[in-house]
Every structure is written in C-alpha cells, then in structure tokens.
Amino acid sequence: MYQHLEIEQKWREKWSRDEVYKTKTDQSKPKYYILDMFPYPSGVGLHVGHPKGYIATDIFARFKMMQGFNVLHPMGFDAFGLPTENYAIKNKIQPQKATNDNIKTYKEQLSILGFCYDWDREVITTDPEYYRWTQWTFLQMFKKGLAYESNEPINWCPSCKTGLANEDLEDGHCERCGTLVIQKPLRQWVLRITDYAERLLDDLEKLPDWENSTKEMQRNWIGRSEGAEIDFALKGSEKKIKVFTTRVDTIFGCTYVVIAPENDLVLELKDSISNLTEVNEYIEENKNKTDLQRTDLNKEKTGVALKGIKAINPFNNEEVDVFIADYVLNSYGTGAVMAVPAHDERDFEFAHIYGLRIKAVIFPNKEAEFEGKYAFTDEGILLNSGDFTGLSSAAARKEMIAWMLKNNLGAKKVNYKIKDWVFSRQRYWGEPIPLIHCEKCGVVPVPEEELPLILPNVESYEPSDNGESPLAAISDWVNVKCPHCGDAAKRETNTMPQWAGSCWYYLRYIDPKNTKELVDKKLEKYWSPVDFYVGGAEHATRHLIYARFWHKFLFDIGAVNYEEPFTKLKHVGLIMGEDGRKMSKRWGNVINPDEIVKKYGADSLRVYEMFMGPFEQSCAWNTNGLVGARKFLDKVVVLGEIKEFQEVKEIKSKLHKTIKKVGEDITNFYFNTAVSSLMILVNDINEVKNKISALPLTAGDFGKFLQILSPFAPHLSEEMFEKMGHEKSIFASSWPIHDEKLIKDETVNLVIQINGKLRANLLVPFDISEVEVIELVKKNETLQKWLEGHEIIKTIFVPGKLLNIVLK
RNA sequence: GCCGCGGUGGCGGAACUGGUAGACGCGCUGGACUUAAAAUCCAGUUGUAGCGAUACAGUGCGGGUUCGAUUCCCGCCCGCGGCACCA
Numbered sequence: 001m002y003q004h005l006e007i008e009q010k011w012r013e014k015w016s017r018d019e020v021y022k023t024k025t026d027q028s029k030p031k032y033y034i035l036d037m038f039p040y041p042s043g044v045g046l047h048v049g050h051p052k053g054y055i056a057t058d059i060f061a062r063f064k065m066m067q068g069f070n071v072l073h074p075m076g077f078d079a080f081g082l083p084t085e086n087y088a089i090k091n092k093i094q095p096q097k098a099t100n101d102n103i104k105t106y107k108e109q110l111s112i113l114g115f116c117y118d119w120d121r122e123v124i125t126t127d128p129e130y131y132r133w134t135q136w137t138f139l140q141m142f143k144k145g146l147a148y149e150s151n152e153p154i155n156w157c158p159s160c161k162t163g164l165a166n167e168d169l170e171d172g173h174c175e176r177c178g179t180l181v182i183q184k185p186l187r188q189w190v191l192r193i194t195d196y197a198e199r200l201l202d203d204l205e206k207l208p209d210w211e212n213s214t215k216e217m218q219r220n221w222i223g224r225s226e227g228a229e230i231d232f233a234l235k236g237s238e239k240k241i242k243v244f245t246t247r248v249d250t251i252f253g254c255t256y257v258v259i260a261p262e263n264d265l266v267l268e269l270k271d272s273i274s275n276l277t278e279v280n281e282y283i284e285e286n287k288n289k290t291d292l293q294r295t296d297l298n299k300e301k302t303g304v305a306l307k308g309i310k311a312i313n314p315f316n317n318e319e320v321d322v323f324i325a326d327y328v329l330n331s332y333g334t335g336a337v338m339a340v341p342a343h344d345e346r347d348f349e350f351a352h353i354y355g356l357r358i359k360a361v362i363f364p365n366k367e368a369e370f371e372g373k374y375a376f377t378d379e380g381i382l383l384n385s386g387d388f389t390g391l392s393s394a395a396a397r398k399e400m401i402a403w404m405l406k407n408n409l410g411a412k413k414v415n416y417k418i419k420d421w422v423f424s425r426q427r428y429w430g431e432p433i434p435l436i437h438c439e440k441c442g443v444v445p446v447p448e449e450e451l452p453l454i455l456p457n458v459e460s461y462e463p464s465d466n467g468e469s470p471l472a473a474i475s476d477w478v479n480v481k482c483p484h485c486g487d488a489a490k491r492e493t494n495t496m497p498q499w500a501g502s503c504w505y506y507l508r509y510i511d512p513k514n515t516k517e518l519v520d521k522k523l524e525k526y527w528s529p530v531d532f533y534v535g536g537a538e539h540a541t542r543h544l545i546y547a548r549f550w551h552k553f554l555f556d557i558g559a560v561n562y563e564e565p566f567t568k569l570k571h572v573g574l575i576m577g578e579d580g581r582k583m584s585k586r587w588g589n590v591i592n593p594d595e596i597v598k599k600y601g602a603d604s605l606r607v608y609e610m611f612m613g614p615f616e617q618s619c620a621w622n623t624n625g626l627v628g629a630r631k632f633l634d635k636v637v638v639l640g641e642i643k644e645f646q647e648v649k650e651i652k653s654k655l656h657k658t659i660k661k662v663g664e665d666i667t668n669f670y671f672n673t674a675v676s677s678l679m680i681l682v683n684d685i686n687e688v689k690n691k692i693s694a695l696p697l698t699a700g701d702f703g704k705f706l707q708i709l710s711p712f713a714p715h716l717s718e719e720m721f722e723k724m725g726h727e728k729s730i731f732a733s734s735w736p737i738h739d740e741k742l743i744k745d746e747t748v749n750l751v752i753q754i755n756g757k758l759r760a761n762l763l764v765p766f767d768i769s770e771v772e773v774i775e776l777v778k779k780n781e782t783l784q785k786w787l788e789g790h791e792i793i794k795t796i797f798v799p800g801k802l803l804n805i806v807l808k
Numbered sequence: 809g810c811c812g813c814g815g816u817g818g819c820g821g822a823a824c825u826g827g828u829a830g831a832c833g834c835g836c837u838g839g840a841c842u843u844a845a846a847a848u849c850c851a852g853u854u855g856u857a858g859c860g861a862u863a864c865a866g867u868g869c870g871g872g873u874u875c876g877a878u879u880c881c882c883g884c885c886c887g888c889g890g891c892a893c894c895a
Contacts, residue, residue, distance in 0.1 A: 001847085211812095212812085213811090213812045213813065213890095214812090216811065216812060217811075217812065217890065217891085219811095220810085220811060220812090220890090220891070221890095221891080223894065225894075225895085227895080243895080244894095244895065245895060246894095246895065247895075258895095301893085326893090327893050327895095328893080328895075329893075329894065329895090331894090332894045332895075333894070333895065336895095337895045338895085339895090340895090344895070345809090345893085346893050346895075347895085349893095415894075415895090416894090417891095417894050537813095537889070537890085538889090538890085540812095540889095540890075541890080541891085608833095611820090611821095611832080611833070612820065612821085612833095613820060613821055614821085616813090617813090617814085617821095618888080618889090619820065619821090620819095620820075622819080622820070622834070624819095624833095624834050624835070625819095625820065625833065625834055627834085628832095628833045628834055629833080631833095631848095632833085634848095672820095672821075672822085672832085673822070673831090673832085675832080675833090676821090676822075676831070676832040676833075677831095677832085679832055679833075680831075680832065683832090690849090749828080751827075751828050753827080753828085753875085753876070755875075755876085756827095756874090756875060756876040757876090758828050761828070793875085794875070795875090796827090796875055796876080798827060801827060801828095802827055802828080802876095804827080804875055804876065805875090806875045806876095
C-alpha cells in the first residue's frame with residue numbers, strides 16, 4: 001500500500017511549480033498537437049466517464065513528449081449555450097457567474113487526475129477576447145455573402161412562448177408543459193454551408209486517419225445525389241413544374257406529379273385550381289405540423305389533387321394529375337417530384353391509398369412480370385419506354401439526359417441533403433451577432449475595430465413573449481447610430497448558436513492572447529493542423545462538419561494554411577454505470593471521480609479506465625475492476641522497495657518486448673493491451689523475484705520500466721523515479737528504445753497439428769527446418785500414436801510457428 | 809427502413825496480415841498466514857466424460873471456401889449508435 005493522496009498532491013504541485021508541462025515555443029523540434037474536444041461546463045460536474053478520453057490523450061501527450069516532440073496539449077471550455085442559461089434562470093444567478101462557478105468545479109475535478117495540460121493556453125468561448133474573433137469570422141462570412149437572412153420555421157411552444165430544439169420535444173409536444181408545438185417562421189441568420197458541400201465531401205478523401213464509419217456518416221449527412229431537374233409543362237399554361245429525380249430511367253412509369261404543400265408554386269397556380277377550398281384546408285392543416293409529425297413513417301400518407309391542373313410528361317407527352325402531399329419535402333430538390341408508383345415505395349403507397357394508376361417500366365429481365373405487391377426499386381431493364389425500351393437503367397439514364405438536354409427540357413443536377421446552417425438563436429447566452437439594421441443602408445456590419453461586441457447585462461434572461469432574444473429589451477444597447485450613414489439604427493438581437501464557439505477553438509490554443517489577428521501566421525504554420533483529435537462519437541456529424549466548414553472558410557480568406565483542421569480523429573466510447581445504463585442522476589448510477597481519486601488514487605483510475613476495454617467501445621464501470629488496477633500499482637511499489645539487484649537475462653528480454661509493445665499500443669490507442677502487457681511483465685518479475693530474493697533487473701532497467709509505466713501512472717512513476725536518485729522529471733527523460741537483439745527468442749514453441757487439430761507442442765530452435773521437425777515428430781511417442789497406420793498426404797510448415805500433418 | 813459498429817467463459821475483455829481460442833483483470837473455489845476477519849501470497853477456474861494422462865464439443869444461428877476459420881464468403885438472428893418520406 002502506498003500513500004496515493006500524499007504522493008499525488010506532491011507531484012501536482014511540483015509539476016506546476018517547475019512548469020513541466022508548459023508548451024515549448026522553440027520551433028527547432030518537431031511538433032505534435034493533440035486535442036480533446038473541450039467540455040461543456042454544466043452544473044452537475046464530471047462523472048467518471050468524462051475523463052476517459054482525456055486520460056488517453058494525456059498518455060499520448062506524455063509519450064510524445066518523451067519521444068522528443070514539442071507537444072501542444074491544451075484544454076478549455078465551451079461555455080455558451082442553453083443549459084447554462086436555463087440553470088441561471090432557474091437558480092436566479094447570472095449566466096456568467098454560473099459559467100465561472102462551473103468552470104472552477106471542472107478545473108478542480110480535472111486537476112486531481114494529473115493531466116499535463118498547459119493551462120496558460122486555456123480557451124473559454126464566453127471570453128470576449130475569444131468571441132471577438134468568432135464575431136470577426138462571422139463578419140467575414142457576411143461580407144462574402146455567406147450569411148443571409150431568411151424566415152425559417154422553428155419549433156414554437158405557444159404556451160412557454162419559446163423556441164425549442166428537436167431534443168426538447170416529446171412526440172410533437174413541449175417537454176416542459178405538454179402543449180402541442182407548432183412551426184413558427186422566424187427571421188434567422190443562415191450560413192451557406194451548402195456552398196461548401198462538394199468540398200466537405202471530396203476532402204474526406206484527404207483524411208485517411210479518420211475512422212471510415214465517421215466519414216461514412218458525414219457522407220450520408222451531406223447526402224450528395226446526382227440526377228436531373230426535369231420540366232413538366234402545365235396544360236394550357238406557360239407555367240411548368242420542375243421536378244428532381246435520380247431515376248430518370250423510370251420516367252415512362254410516371255403517373256402523377258406531387259408538389260410539397262408549402263411550395264410557392266401552389267400559390268401561383270391558385271387561379272387554375274378548381275377545388276381551391278379543399279386545397280387550402282389541406283395546406284392549413286399541415287402548416288403547423290412539426291418535422292417530427294410529418295416524417296413519422298407509420299403515418300398514412302395524405303394529399304389532395306389539384307383539380308383543373310394537368311402536367312405533361314416531356315418524354316411521352318402523357319397528361320398526368322397533380323397533387324399536393326406532405327410526403328414531399330419543400331426543402332429538398334425542387335419541392336416537387338414525378339411520382340412513379342411502380343418503382344418508388346412512397347409513391348406506391350400513396351397511389352394505393354388514392355387508387356392511382358401504377359405503370360411498370362423497369363424489370364429485372366425481359367421476361368419478368370410486375371407483380372404489383374410492392375414497388376420494384378432496383379435497377380433493371382427498361383420496357384414500355386418508347387425509344388429507350390431495352391436499355392439498362394444506367395445506360396438509359398445517360399441517353400435520356402442527353403435527349404432531354406438536346407430538347408431543352410431540363411438540366412443535369414446534383415442535390416445535397418445538407419441544409420444551410422441556421423446560425424441564430426433568440427437567446428441571451430451566446431455571442432451577439434455583430435450587425436446593425438439601418439432603414440437606409442440595410443444590414444451594416446459593426447466596424448471591426450469595435451469588436452468584440454460585448455454581450456450586455458440584462459435584468460431578465462428569459463426570451464420575450466414574441467420569441468425575440470432578451471437583448472431586444474435593452475433599448476440603450478439596441479438603439480445605435482448606423483456606422484454607415486449615422487442615422488438611428490438598431491442592433492441585431494439574435495445571438496449565435498452554441499456550435500459557433502467550438503468551430504475554431506483549436507486555432508486559439510495556438511495563439512491564445514492575440515488581439516491583432518485571429519491567429520499569428522508563423523505560429524499557425526508551425527502548430528497546424530491538429531495532429532490528433534479525440535472526442536465523443538455524438539459529434540461525428542454536426543460539430544465536425546461545422547468546424548471543417550469554418551476552417552475551409554478561414555483557408556479561403558487566407559487566415560490558415562491547411563484545408564483540413566484535424567488530421568487524425570478517434571472517438572471515445574462511453575463508460576456506462578455499473579448497471580449497464582448510461583450514467584445519469586436519473587438512474588442513480590453516477591460514479592464521482594473525486595471520490596474514486598480520494599480512495600484509490602488518480603493513477604489507479606487512469607490505469608483502470610484504460611484497461612477496461614478497447615478505447616472506442618462503450619463499457620460498464622466496475623469498481624472491483626478498479627481495485628485490480630490499484631493492486632497492480634501496489635505490486636509495482638513493492639518491487640521499487642527492493643534494494644538487491646541481480647540481472648536475469650530472461651527478464652531483460654521480457655522488458656524489451658514490453659517496451660516495444662507498450663510503445664506500439666500507445667501509438668495505436670490500444671491502451672487496454674498496453675496495460676495488460678505491463679501487468680504481465682510485473683507478474684513475471686515477481687515470480688523470479690520470489691525465487692532469487694532480489695530484483696531480477698538492473699536499477700537502470702527498472703527505471704526503463706518506470707518510464708513506460710509513467711504515462712499511465714504519472715504520479716507514482718515520478719515518485720519512484722525520484723527515489724531512485726533521478727533529479728529531473730521522468731517526463732523530461734527520453735522514451736526507452738528496445739533492443740531488437742534482446743527480443744529475438746532462441747527457442748520457440750512449435751505447434752504440431754494433425755488434420756488441423758493440435759496434438760503436441762515442441763520446444764525447438766527458432767530457425768528449425770521442416771525436415772528437422774518431421775524427424776522430431778517421428779521420435780515423439782504421442783504423435784506416433786496418431787500417425788500409426790495412416791498415410792501422410794502432405795505437410796504444411798509455417799517456420800517458427802507450426803507443422804500440420806494431413807493424413808488420408 | 810437506411811447507414812455505421814458489434815455478438816468469444818460467471819463478468820470486462822485478449823488472439824499479429826487465416827495458424828495453440830479464452831492472455832490480462834474481476835469474480836468464484838481451495839490452501840497458506842491469522843485467535844478471527846480484512847489485506848497479502850500460492851493453486852485451480854469454457855463445458856462434458858474420466859482419479860488421471862487424455863478425449864470430444866466449443867467464439868450468436870445455418871451453410872460454404874481452406875490442410876487449418878473468432879478471423880474470409882453467402883444467408884439469417886440479436887444488441888448498440890446515428891439518420892430518418894432526401895425523390
């Protein structure tokens with residue numbers, strides 16, 4: 001047993017006093033930038049699952065330090081956002097105060113785990129000196145035309161008089177009061193992320209060190225699809241309906257056209273619609289539906305025919321009916337589709353309900369028949385398709401588009417699922433959007449020299465009844481002179497979403513105090529990009545897409561040198577409660593790290609969390625397992641107290657194998673097997689120690705063992721290293737290098753299989769030949785029993801591994 | 809429904825590019841030390857049969873490829889995460 005509290009405190013203080021982890025600023029050495037996704041400092045504090053990723057990056061950072069890199073390993077806080085605002089409203093304190101308190105708690109909780117962060121570089125998104133540059137970047141986007149105003153529907157609770165995130169809805173009702181949530185259009189600032197869709201997609205190819213699964217999720221999120229926009233003329237009218245399709249090959253099977261109810265086209269056509277009352281009723285009914293209600297797949301499809309309107313299929317001049325139906329989304333494509341019930345499931349379902357014609361034109365082969373039970377959505381061969389009959393789907397698409405272009409009936413088109421980014425919130429606790437509305441000059445940016453535009457204090461943090469931000473109520477803040485013409489004007493009162501601050505914090509760590517520019521070019525060139533980024537899988541799409549977009553914009557305006565901010569990315573798996581459920585107050589299964597550290601020490605917690613299982617996998621907490629990690633460290637302490645040293649060759653070889661293994665495993669983020677190999681080494685040392693009553697290593701070699709243990713258990717290793725007489729910190733020492741000669745085994749355990757089944761193990765020289773092995777087999781009695789009376793067909797020999805004898 | 813990940817002892821998990829399945833840890837059983845307990849140390853621990861050497865079965869299920877499959881292929885089942893009428 002060792003006194004973990006005393007040792008850990010001693011070293012935390014000493015490391016801090018000696019500035020052991022201060023980022024080195026000389027640029028002569030290679031750099032390594034390893035970054036954690038910074039936390040949101042909520043009121044409840046950390047549980048034992050939060051530090052898992054931080055422990056991993058801490059180990060990695062220390063490993064890189066010892067390998068001679070200048071390591072940048074910073075930490076900060078993503079502190080704007082709704083949870084703090086709600087917490088502040090509920091507890092009647094200022095959001096800024098709540099944030100400061102929470103950050104203080106977080107930092108205390110993090111500090112006792114012994115992380116090697118350079119706190120001089122701390123970044124807090126709510127710091128005006130930080131959000132000055134968040135606002136500055138927004139202004140650059142505004143100036144480039146990437147920010148625009150738009151009326152966007154938000155989830156609106158008429159009772160709470162507030163906008164709600166999708167998360168805050170329960171079955172289309174307000175989570176808090178149960179009122180039915182409606183869609184209310186509000187003026188919003190929106191960023192044209194869709195302009196970057198192609199690059200965001202293509203550049204994923206430049207990220208070989210990202211998990212394939214993450215890239216796939218991003219691809220799906222961006223959702224590129226290639227197709228065509230086709231004009232369906234309207235009978236007796238100049239107007240036409242533009243539809244988007246990826247399956248032009250099915251167009252001869254089109255039996256009607258559907259428009260989204262909120263599509264402006266419906267308004268334009270109203271004079272020709274004979275059942276306008278019915279149509280308006282349908283539109284009215286569906287207007288207030290939330291996305292969730294609309295997209296509930298269990299719901300039966302509904303729609304209304306636009307009587308009096310006929311569209312003409314340009315490929316065969318057939319007249320088809322036109323419907324409005326909410327299964328067509330106005331926000332995707334052209335907000336109108338050609339319906340091919342035979343070959344699209346949604347159209348098929350709709351056609352069934354309304355008894356519409358179903359015409360099959362794609363078949364798996366020429367002889368096949370359309371059964372009519374469900375839509376045939378595969379590719380196939382075209383029949384009943386005019387001049388295109390007989391072609392395969394792929395060939396038909398090519399030829400049909402060519403024909404369409406030639407006759408000027410439409411265009412090739414690429415569509416994306418990704419939508420422009422609604423970048424404003426009607427909330428208090430966010431970065432103010434630095435724009436001014438002037439009646440004469442329109443929207444005018446706040447002059448850059450006036451940044452940061454400070455978030456003013458207010459009496460009440462609640463949004464106003466009409467859904468405006470509480471900033472709108474501060475008249476002496478809102479009312480300003482137009483920077484352009486000097487007339488009376490009003491400030492924008494929307495604030496930025498929480499995502500904004502996390503889009504570029506990794507750049508601020510590089511140059512945390514800069515007041516002249518976003519980041520110094522030379523520093524950026526040296527430290528960028530982030531070599532390794534670690535955080536939760538829940539950020540695989542949104543945060544990581546927004547940050548990539550933001551970075552590409554900064555690249556375009558020349559603020560940064562690289563197009564992709566994060567070279568390598570890994571996701572950390574959750575730690576669940578002992579009951580297998582997510583750790584949460586609600587289940588009462590939260591384990592507090594402070595208590596664990598107090599009782600077992602930070603080093604035990606670190607070793608245990610890394611040993612639990614593969615880093616990216618989620619895993620249930622088990623305090624007994626933690627005790628196992630502590631026992632391992634206790635064994636190490638016992639070894640350190642031995643004063644007799646007697647080198648044993650076999651142990652030296654095992655040490656060098658472990659040096660190699662631990663280094664490789666840290667590099668690959670295989671911490672569980674790294675810890676395991678350290679445990680095995682300790683067990684081996686112990687076994688020999690008991691026999692010879694001395695430590696079977698030289699003091700120098702024991703020091704090497706402490707070095708490879710040190711990233712996992714920094715306090716204890718440092719303490720033992722010092723006790724051995726070292727004056728400098730173990731983290732200023734160089735990572736040991738294994739000796740290949742010592743790793744090579746002279747003899748190996750060779751497996752003898754007969755018909756693929758293990759029958760014997762032979763201890764043989766590592767370079768034994770097949771002939772020699774067969775000689776040994778013939779001399780071996782047990783093997784002979786198996787061979788007797790059988791003919792050997794062949795043998796398979798894997799040098800140094802196995803011999804398989806195949807019998808007839 | 810689609811996309812992604814996974815399924816190995818009582819439990820967490822290991823097994824390099826196809827080559828001894830169950831490393832390491834927890835738990836459990838037995839033993840040593842102790843008046844006793846805790847802690848510590850030693851031994852055992854996939855199942856079945858056997859005193860035992862050993863044999864057979866065994867990595868979600870059913871097939872296949874191979875001298876040999878946890879690993880590769882085909883068809884299913886189950887769990888987790890994400891997205892959701894994207895034309």
